[in-house]
Amino acid sequence: MAAIARMLVRRVLILIPLLLGVVLFVFIIMRFSDNKPEYAYFEGSNPTPAQIHQFQVDNGLLDPLPVRYVRFVGQLIRGDMGTSALTKAPVSSSIATALPLTLQLTLFGVVIAIVLAVIFGVIAAIFRDRWPDQLIRLVSLLGVAAPAFWLALLMIQYLAVDRGWFPTSGYINPADSVSGWLRSLTMPALALSLPVAAYLTRIIRTSMVEELDKDYVRTAIGSGLPPIVVVGRNVLRNALINPLTVLGLRVGYLLGGAVVIETIFALPGMGQLMITGVRNGDPAVVQGVVLTIATGFVVVNLIIDVLYLLVNPRLRSAG
Template structure:
């Protein structure tokens, strides 16, 4: 078990390394020069060649690509993410400021989707063929087909603009004003959680229905156990095995979704920071953001693989 985890962590490190190389290269392959955007912004067209070169030196852009990469990687080990070209401040500072917002929204969406998705799925399977199953399955099918940003826009139009119940956009820390913060995050969290809820509901339902037909469930009935015990002890753990894989994938989905949702709802999280950074060709922010997402995904996959062992004793790690 321990050697398996160590092996998986080493593989994760390699994956993250490859991701950093690719992102580093691809963002630089895009046409354009980050300095021109920076200069347009500061409206200093009349810089001399020498001054321009000084700026390049300031952001380390005069070096060769491998040298730039090694500079960046070396900095990472000392906790230095480099300096943003566009904002002209430390990337580490920006990330520290923006990441908690995304994590807060993402964690809420993750927990809500897990709780609701699993409960809906179990209820549908147990009440198969009844009106509640039909209704929830229909809603789940609608849920997985609707793009989250589109739902976001519709929600803003209906709940904020038309009805005026919720603020249109923005984000406030729950520590400064909890009530205002909660009202602001209802719509973005709903959008982030919608697809995960829908897909988890569908998967849990079909997985439960499959397990309910197994021979060992009939054995459990033949022992004279009551339905509640059969569901909680004999069915759910078996049904969770395929569901856990998807729960792990939801981490990646929610992080990816935050890029869109934070833009729609004007929330200053890491997702919005990254979209803007791509537009501004702010290399180091894109690199830092991608690195963080890659680490999250690798960690969630590792958690999924380890939790298999807890769910299914037939899985061995050696």
């Protein structure tokens, strides 16, 4: 536990400048964007130059960039992401409403990807170079190459429009109907997770093959242990160490891919919120969504690092 605590402290200390760098990058990009808050604020009206200038003065938009950056970081520390120039509502409240759906979609996608990858990765490794392995490798290669948005469109056509198994769009709150919630998220989660599952399947298959060729596996099976026990208790656990690292990066892909998938399926999550912000020229909303997704990606990788340490006793001993 001491090794885990030390690693957590080091990682958190590293995260602080990393997050500040992410904030700086997003801040600068948004400052050079054509979407200006004064345009969104006076949307639908015909403001005079004096009114625009007064708005810029009142909101500190004419201050030097370093001053505005320091002020923005101070606001973020207090939990203030600014105010939407269009709706006049706090950005943090809009994100608090949209974020749970994106987290549900991402978590659902992660579970599907892990389950499919472990099942097919283990089968491919056990039947190495035989027809199940070759078939799984072919399908996983096609899955890696298939874009999530293309899979989403195919699912809408064949599973929703043609067969009516799932709704084409929309979201049902689990408090209203658990079955309706599952039906509304199944297709988006599948479209989001299948490329990740295909990629992880190949990684798990390779790791399993490497473990199965090691001496301790032959010794354990030769001593009379059933192969299923050796594979389930030792080989699979050791083989999942490398895929864990890959999973951290893929979760970031899921968070980013949710933006497109939510738009296709009309889900009121972070993706829809960001698209709405871009369409309405509301930079505060876009900035808040991007920062939230980036922070989530960093936190997920921290969690993956901890899991990596938990499943690898050699790293704990080294620590």
